[in-house]
Amino acid sequence: MLSLERVTKVYRLGAFGLQKLIAVRDVSFEIGEREIVSLIGESGSGKSTIGKLILRLTPITSGMIRFEGTDVSTLSGPSLKEYYRRVQGVFQDPFASFNPIFKADRVFRMVRDEFYPQVGMREWNEKVEGALRAVGLNPPDVLNKFPHQLSGGQLQRFLVARALLLDIRLLIADEIISMLDASTRVDVLNLLADLKARGLSILFITHDLSLGYYISDRAVILYRGRIAEMGPTEKVYHRPLHPYTEMLMESVPRLDRKWEEEVRMEREGGLAGPTGDGCVYAARCPKVMDICTREEPELKEAEAGHFVACWAK
Amino acid sequence: MLQVENLTVYYKTIRGYVRALEGATFTIADGEIMGLAGESGCGKTTLGHSLIYLRPPMNYIGGRVVLDGQELPIWDMEKMQEFRYRHVSLIPQYAMNALNPTRKIGRMIAELLESRGMNYDEVLPELKRRLDLVQLSHDVLKMYPIELSGGMKQRTVMVVSTLLNPSLLIADEITSALDVSTQKAVCEMLVEFRDRGFVKSTIIITHDISILYQIADSILVMYAGQLSEKAPTETIFQDARHPYTRMLIGSLPKVGVRYQEERLLGIPGSPPQLLNPPEGCRFRDRCPVAFDRCTEVPPFREISPGHSVACWRAF
Numbered sequence: 103m104l105s106l107e108r109v110t111k112v113y114r115l116g117a118f119g120l121q122k123l124i125a126v127r128d129v130s131f132e133i134g135e136r137e138i139v140s141l142i143g144e145s146g147s148g149k150s151t152i153g154k155l156i157l158r159l160t161p162i163t164s165g166m167i168r169f170e171g172t173d174v175s176t177l178s179g180p181s182l183k184e185y186y187r188r189v190q191g192v193f194q195d196p197f198a199s200f201n202p203i204f205k206a207d208r209v210f211r212m213v214r215d216e217f218y219p220q221v222g223m224r225e226w227n228e229k230v231e232g233a234l235r236a237v238g239l240n241p242p243d244v245l246n247k248f249p250h251q252l253s254g255g256q257l258q259r260f261l262v263a264r265a266l267l268l269d270i271r272l273l274i275a276d277e278i279i280s281m282l283d284a285s286t287r288v289d290v291l292n293l294l295a296d297l298k299a300r301g302l303s304i305l306f307i308t309h310d311l312s313l314g315y316y317i318s319d320r321a322v323i324l325y326r327g328r329i330a331e332m333g334p335t336e337k338v339y340h341r342p343l344h345p346y347t348e349m350l351m352e353s354v355p356r357l358d359r360k361w362e363e364e365v366r367m368e369r370e371g372g373l374a375g376p377t378g379d380g381c382v383y384a385a386r387c388p389k390v391m392d393i394c395t396r397e398e399p400e401l402k403e404a405e406a407g408h409f410v411a412c413w414a415k
Numbered sequence: 416m417l418q419v420e421n422l423t424v425y426y427k428t429i430r431g432y433v434r435a436l437e438g439a440t441f442t443i444a445d446g447e448i449m450g451l452a453g454e455s456g457c458g459k460t461t462l463g464h465s466l467i468y469l470r471p472p473m474n475y476i477g478g479r480v481v482l483d484g485q486e487l488p489i490w491d492m493e494k495m496q497e498f499r500y501r502h503v504s505l506i507p508q509y510a511m512n513a514l515n516p517t518r519k520i521g522r523m524i525a526e527l528l529e530s531r532g533m534n535y536d537e538v539l540p541e542l543k544r545r546l547d548l549v550q551l552s553h554d555v556l557k558m559y560p561i562e563l564s565g566g567m568k569q570r571t572v573m574v575v576s577t578l579l580n581p582s583l584l585i586a587d588e589i590t591s592a593l594d595v596s597t598q599k600a601v602c603e604m605l606v607e608f609r610d611r612g613f614v615k616s617t618i619i620i621t622h623d624i625s626i627l628y629q630i631a632d633s634i635l636v637m638y639a640g641q642l643s644e645k646a647p648t649e650t651i652f653q654d655a656r657h658p659y660t661r662m663l664i665g666s667l668p669k670v671g672v673r674y675q676e677e678r679l680l681g682i683p684g685s686p687p688q689l690l691n692p693p694e695g696c697r698f699r700d701r702c703p704v705a706f707d708r709c710t711e712v713p714p715f716r717e718i719s720p721g722h723s724v725a726c727w728r729a730f
Contacts, residue, residue, distance in 0.1 A: 144594045144595060145594060253685050255685075283454040283455055283622075284454060284622065284624070284663060284666060284667060285454060285662065285663055285666055285681050285682035286681050286682070286685075287666070287668075287681065288666045288667075288668060288679045288680065288681045289680075289681035291668065291674070291679075292674060292678060292679070292681075295674045295678075311670060312625075312667075312668045312669050312670050312672075313668055315668070315669075315670045315671070315672070315673065316668035316672055316673055316674055316679070317673075317674060335673075339670055349596060350595060351670075353595045353596050353598070353599040354595050354625075355598070355599070355602075355623065355625035355626045355628065355629045356625055356628075356669060356670055357624070357625050357628055357652075357667060357669040358669045358670055358671050360628070360629055361599060361603075361629050
């Protein structure tokens with residue numbers, strides 16, 4: 103459905119844009135029909151940039167993103183609008199997504215004005231209520247209220263309902279859980295599972311490994327703009343192949359096992375982005391070899407559907 | 416040892432008091448690392464901060480805080496100055512930004528010690544030993560904060576906060592902005608500081624319960640300004656008695672659980688607002704086992720050694 107082919111994004115920084123920051127480099131992966139793919143990475147891994155590139159919120163530097171066969175960067179005017187009918191995003195901070203001066207349900211009216219001006223008010227209101235029920239909200243409880251009168255979880259569902267009003271096929275969910283309280287988080291996660299059952303595909307961007315495990319079919323592990331490893335979720339979690347993934351699995355605080363006493367000390371590495379020479383993880387990798395600092399490893403299939411970019415494998 | 420009795424702290428607003436912390440009673444033993452957990456707005460930060468820095472709009476309403484047998488004058492900002500840093504110390508939430516950017520680290524520490532009537536040169540050997548312990552070069556003392564990486568700043572702040580061997584250390588959400596590898600290192604430092612006797616009791620305030628599962632000896636769960644349950648970490652996970660604790664733990668996704676096999680459930684509803692909170696147990700509107708008695712505030716009572724709970728159903 104959606105495919106990324108050697109996608110690269112370079113941000114220009116500094117007064118005259120003289121410094122370059124390679125946020126994402128040569129990233130290729132696909133999202134299939136009715137598939138939830140989690141994109142997992144720490145801060146600075148480029149995971150949100152990938153979401154923005156797919157949503158065309160920032161231009162791509164090189165490579166190509168295809169949605170159902172069409173190069174997304176060629177879209178403009180009516181065809182771009184058609185794209186947004188199919189692909190929508192929901193972001194981390196629900197409060198920042200609403201204008202506090204207006205009532206929260208204004209987002210629905212804006213969708214109608216923009217995409218469905220021909221639909222009658224009555225029919226539209228029914229559609230809105232249907233979408234709200236689909237995300238587990240009771241319409242009378244949440245309509246006609248200001249953003250501050252609703253909880254973070256409710257606002258986040260509002261935004262998903264807004265996306266459902268369009269004929270969306272793909273939802274980009276960028277850290278949509280992280281600002282919610284623990285007791286309401288899992289409900290929003292379950293909502294994503296329900297949407298998948300309704301035929302949607304979801305790119306679930308997160309830094310939290312356990313959330314990715316709970317919800318996704320496939321997992322993509324990013325490290326400093328590069329894919330370190332990707333594959334079916336259970337394989338990536340239970341048999342990680344990349345030393346970075348191994349480190350993540352060992353250090354993330356989990357509820358199913360305690361940290362091991364013996365810490366495999368990770369080496370301190372610089373914070374520079376990928377330079378082009380060698381593996382981006384080489385500076386911190388405990389298994390570093392000569393070749394790692396000279397040549398960059400390509401993403402290779404180690405077993406069916408399970409890819410890793412590491413010379414040691 | 417820290418003893419807190421009936422500590423009540425409200426926030427003063429134009430519309431009245433926000434009852435952020437109500438009648439908190441608990442103790443922390445020497446050498447105990449206690450996790451303070453709860454959702455946003457439950458009063459965990461209010462509780463932590465009121466033990467060291469109770470300032471407006473926080474209002475002291477009542478209660479006693481006794482540290483090593485001596486009562487802390489928490490209601491008096493000036494008198495508390497004598498205890499702050501020496502006996503009670505805090506690692507702030509954004510510890511990485513807590514350093515004065517215009518001072519070299521060494522000079523900043525010297526000024527801090529002087530303000531407590533201590534001599535930098537006398538403390539220096541111990542300071543260097545502790546820098547070694549957290550694998551920081553002594554050169555950081557001659558550097559400006561901007562020259563250090565985020566992880567190095569975090570470690571520096573942790574060394575400085577515990578330099579005078581405080582009896583109580585309060586760590587406020589110190590792991591939330593960190594990458595996983597740094598997060599683990601910071602947690603292990605807290606344990607190390609305790610093991611070496613640099614601090615006696617530690618309170619770790621966090622919304623991330625999986626961190627507490629890793630390092631806390633005991634966990635205190637709060638809900639809407641009231642204490643719900645305190646127990647050894649294993650008990651909280653295996654044998655919690657408060658419905659809120661159980662539902663909260665049950666709602667957390669863990670590696671090994673996928674929605675296709677085990678669909679986790681959240682807690683329906685939302686916490687009450689604390690301006691005019693309902694009488695009785697504040698969880699009762701969301702509680703599946705609430706009954707008549709719950710309109711009365713349940714006492715926070717010990718039901719077995721080290722395990723206290725505030726729920727009528729548990730007694």
